[in-house]
Amino acid sequence: MSERVLVQQLQGLSDGPVTVSGWVETVRDQKKVQFVILRDETGAVQLVNPATRPATDPEAAGEQDADALALTALISELTTGTFLTVTGDLKHDERVKLGGVEIKIGTLEVASAALPETPIAADSGMDKRMDWRFLDLRQRRNNLIFRVQTTLEHAMRSYWIERDYIEIHTPKLMASASESNAELFEVPYFEDKTAYLAQSPQFYKQMAQVAGFGKIFEIAPAFRADPSFTSRHATEFTSIDAEISWIDSHEDVAAMQEELLATAIQAVKDKHGDEIQELFGIEVQVPAVPFPRIPLAEAREIVKARGYDIPRTDGDLDPEGERQISAYVEETYGHQFVFITDYHPEIRAFYHMRDEQTGLTKSYDLLFKGVEITTGAQREHRVDVLIEQAEEKGLEPEHLEFYLDFFRFGAPPHGGFGMGLARVMMLLLGQDSIREVTYLFRGPTRLAP
Amino acid sequence: MSERVLVQQLQGLSDGPVTVSGWVETVRDQKKVQFVILRDETGAVQLVNPATRPATDPEAAGEQDADALALTALISELTTGTFLTVTGDLKHDERVKLGGVEIKIGTLEVASAALPETPIAADSGMDKRMDWRFLDLRQRRNNLIFRVQTTLEHAMRSYWIERDYIEIHTPKLMASASESNAELFEVPYFEDKTAYLAQSPQFYKQMAQVAGFGKIFEIAPAFRADPSFTSRHATEFTSIDAEISWIDSHEDVAAMQEELLATAIQAVKDKHGDEIQELFGIEVQVPAVPFPRIPLAEAREIVKARGYDIPRTDGDLDPEGERQISAYVEETYGHQFVFITDYHPEIRAFYHMRDEQTGLTKSYDLLFKGVEITTGAQREHRVDVLIEQAEEKGLEPEHLEFYLDFFRFGAPPHGGFGMGLARVMMLLLGQDSIREVTYLFRGPTRLAP
Structure with missing residues (x-):
């Protein structure tokens, strides 16, 4: 069994390495930083990644970390509903509204990617929701x-x-x-x-x-x-x-x-x-x-x-x-x-x-x-x-x-x-x-x- | 809800008045004494009644207790499977093999009498039992x-x-x-x-x-x-x-x-x-x-x-x-x-x-x-x-x-x-x-x- 931690347990843990699994609720893909809200059966947590965008300057590009580039690109492509496992660093931070914790993404593994168009929305009618x-x-x-x-x-x-x-x-x-x-x-x-x-x-x-x-x-x-x-x-x-x-x-x-x-x-x-x-x-x-x-x-x-x-x-x-x-x-x-x-x-x-x-x-x-x-x-x-x-x-x-x-x-x-x-x-x-x-x-x- | 006691509780009770409900497993209708084995969902207990048979001598008959006569007759007619409630006197007696207790019947109320011929027996085949x-x-x-x-x-x-x-x-x-x-x-x-x-x-x-x-x-x-x-x-x-x-x-x-x-x-x-x-x-x-x-x-x-x-x-x-x-x-x-x-x-x-x-x-x-x-x-x-x-x-x-x-x-x-x-x-x-x-x-x- 994966060593995953449930989201509701995060607040009780000390800062440090942690693994969570769940699905993507939202992605905020800003130029300098990326946020993913991940939900599991017990709650939601904010994942964060300092974005590494491909440099246009060839010299700077040569010095860029390939893993960091790949991770940023992967997050940019994440669709709502995609199931994934993230291992990263848990940090308690009172400024984070969602439970006062966030996880800085170390590795991210997609279990199964969702199609980009979700067929229902929050305001869909009962029949469509069924x-x-x-x-x-x-x-x-x-x-x-x-x-x-x-x-x-x-x-x-x-x-x-x-x-x-x-x-x-x-x-x-x-x-x-x-x-x-x-x-x-x-x-x-x-x-x-x-x-x-x-x-x-x-x-x-x-x-x-x-x-x-x-x-x-x-x-x-x-x-x-x-x-x-x-x-x-x-x-x-x-x-x-x-x-x-x-x-x-x-x-x-x-x-x-x-x-x-x-x-x-x-x-x-x-x-x-x-x-x-x-x-x-x-x-x-x-x-x-x-x-x-x-x-x-x-x-x-x-x-x-x-x-x-x-x-x-x-x-x-x-x-x-x-x-x-x-x-x-x-x-x-x-x-x-x-x-x-x-x-x-x-x-x-x-x-x-x-x-x-x-x-x-x-x-x-x-x-x-x-x-x-x-x-x-x-x-x-x-x-x-x-x-x-x-x-x-x-x-x-x-x-x-x-x-x-x-x-x-x-x-x-x-x-x-x-x-x-x-x-x-x-x-x-x-x-x-x-x-x-x-x-x-x-x-x-x-x-x- | 009836104040009935479950059979499995009887051993833990003191001698005295008690009410049990269940069905007739067997009747032993002897000349001087009648025994009924009553079963409920928790066990079986022996009920006993000193039989009062109709006297043939008209003078003796006149002195007989009508209730006692009726109870004896009722027990004689009990069929296997009949559901009944009995109120009587609980008595601990080591000689009684079935749990070391018996109940002397005071009143007996039939809830529903069973037809006399039970369609299956202990040795009936699976299909008949089903x-x-x-x-x-x-x-x-x-x-x-x-x-x-x-x-x-x-x-x-x-x-x-x-x-x-x-x-x-x-x-x-x-x-x-x-x-x-x-x-x-x-x-x-x-x-x-x-x-x-x-x-x-x-x-x-x-x-x-x-x-x-x-x-x-x-x-x-x-x-x-x-x-x-x-x-x-x-x-x-x-x-x-x-x-x-x-x-x-x-x-x-x-x-x-x-x-x-x-x-x-x-x-x-x-x-x-x-x-x-x-x-x-x-x-x-x-x-x-x-x-x-x-x-x-x-x-x-x-x-x-x-x-x-x-x-x-x-x-x-x-x-x-x-x-x-x-x-x-x-x-x-x-x-x-x-x-x-x-x-x-x-x-x-x-x-x-x-x-x-x-x-x-x-x-x-x-x-x-x-x-x-x-x-x-x-x-x-x-x-x-x-x-x-x-x-x-x-x-x-x-x-x-x-x-x-x-x-x-x-x-x-x-x-x-x-x-x-x-x-x-x-x-x-x-x-x-x-x-x-x-x-x-x-x-x-x-x-x-």
Whole structure:
């Protein structure tokens, strides 16, 4: 491995010889001195070289240092994005704005030169930036997004592991739909069969409960053949899922999820809070637990009282309604999260358990800064009730046999949630589209790069 | 959340009232006393009830406790697999073989009764067990497999996170093949386009390097339309991938991977070593680093000298050759791992970098107990060389344009590996098929449950 030093380590080093590797962000090629801003995954540093230009006077030319001439010429030709390694002399100098250090170039080795014309600029539109995502991701802000995501996910997994959850990998190729027959990708399979891409790990994380796993989690891709072009939808997304046994109601799931999120956001704030403030202008707020809870009917009343009449007739919130109720919660409780509870079975999946008193589902949606990030629920584990509920939705139990079988040989009461990673990241960093926080977005018209 | 106690906690509790939840493993319904073995995700415990049978004498019957009669009848009807919660009196008793404790049943609440006929038995064949995988997974051995896997993965991710790797989620829907045009699943996409399921995250983890991410990892599904039925192949598998920049050769990748594996296997041994010994009869060996390295040509000579003539004419090892060279390494160095190096370009992917002196690829395979678990390599990052190598393989660069573009705007030297999770787990636990260690196996004739 190269003996390179990361840029963020330079300030802590003494003056002297050092090697750095990264890519060229800018070159300032002045007559007497050349400056290169080199960036790596941890920061940027100024490289400097006193220029040695070819003398016009033949006599003076004869005395010029060939290496110095070559180095100057090489730097003059450097293009933005070129990856290189420089060994030189580190010098601390308070006048250097970029970190108070600079490196006088000794040797410079180009690993791979970039074409001179960069196809995107700082002000390129989203679509063009997605075409050239590998260049777009070189920006410090974008790099930070994925370091934040790494911290967020690891904090969640650590939370679960410390509590003896089992991590599972459920199959993404299925013989039937996992959520609904709409938005289903088909995959021609062997022997003229058809496979379907999992819309969620729903059935299989429930399977872990009847298998006696107790508590499980999975972070994995999910697929929806969703033709919509909103800022919140994708045809492929990363789904964060957990499922736990022996719950009394969906409240036990909500209690776990709020603690999980508070823990993970605390980890993000601790590690990246200052940098998020600097690059996104956002102060990360660690949510207090418990999060506020509002029954759906009450939420609709509150929204109406605020002057917004929800046009949906099915009793649910619409996106503007979600923004309104979140605004209310923020104003009233100073909280960015809210659980909306007590959904009518008509607007919920057949497998949601219903409350015996109210007939409403034992489920919730979780909103974060006005956008839904999760549906959670206690699942119906009594097979006769489950069949009834499936039939009520017009589903044909014979297509669900493999799933219904899970509950014929004993099942514990259980529930869980699914949460969209990109939505959480988008809202956490105040972005207006999941495209901004997705490594490579996939939508109806977007399969590349 | 129910106030239940996990079975493994019982030994540490004092005698007194306690609540446990789990499923019925066996019922011993004797005339005077009833025993139920209840299992949860942490262990099994004996429940006991002094039976109260209906008296035939009408006078005696009148004096019988109705609750006691009902409880006895309920226990008599319990079927294997029924999930239930019992509150009762915990009592330490050295004579009880199962953990030295038993619980005298006070109340018993059935969460969900199992059908009386369990469709699989301890001696059922693999295919039948896969049909009823959710029952098969209730076995203690199978539960342990996934707890071991959880520990293994978390130790790997922690290793990377501590070293500032970024976790990425690469898309599984692609506009072209990621490895070869064979074994490719097609997905009809929007607007009559065709998407393909990612055979590996290869191109996209390399993209992270040109994006300046430095060091990345991903654990995610990969798909191969592979018609084979061996014990080592699946149409969907969990791939463990890492990629790092500024390497000098594949040796830097190998050095990271061996340290990663030693760390992760150490974590498994620490947490589950005794239980693996008990249930699988295997002593987990933490591999010493560095692992042995043997050039491919030398490996073939060694295998030949052992009396096995490899029938392959392409210069590679075959499965028996892999077993033989591993046996040699085990005998000679007492090591379960070996890196095979110096593969000829003809038997490697076009993107493997070649050594300028030897013309051989800067790549390796890693064998564990005689089975290949990884291919690792330095990648070619010079676009002109890359195009040449692609053409040499008969690939048409125009189909690779999006990938080649990655290298036209600057790229660092980089490399990485892909490792099959199920293979590692199979070998670690001495199993003879990846089916045994996969949550839900997918193969040419297996899409369910």
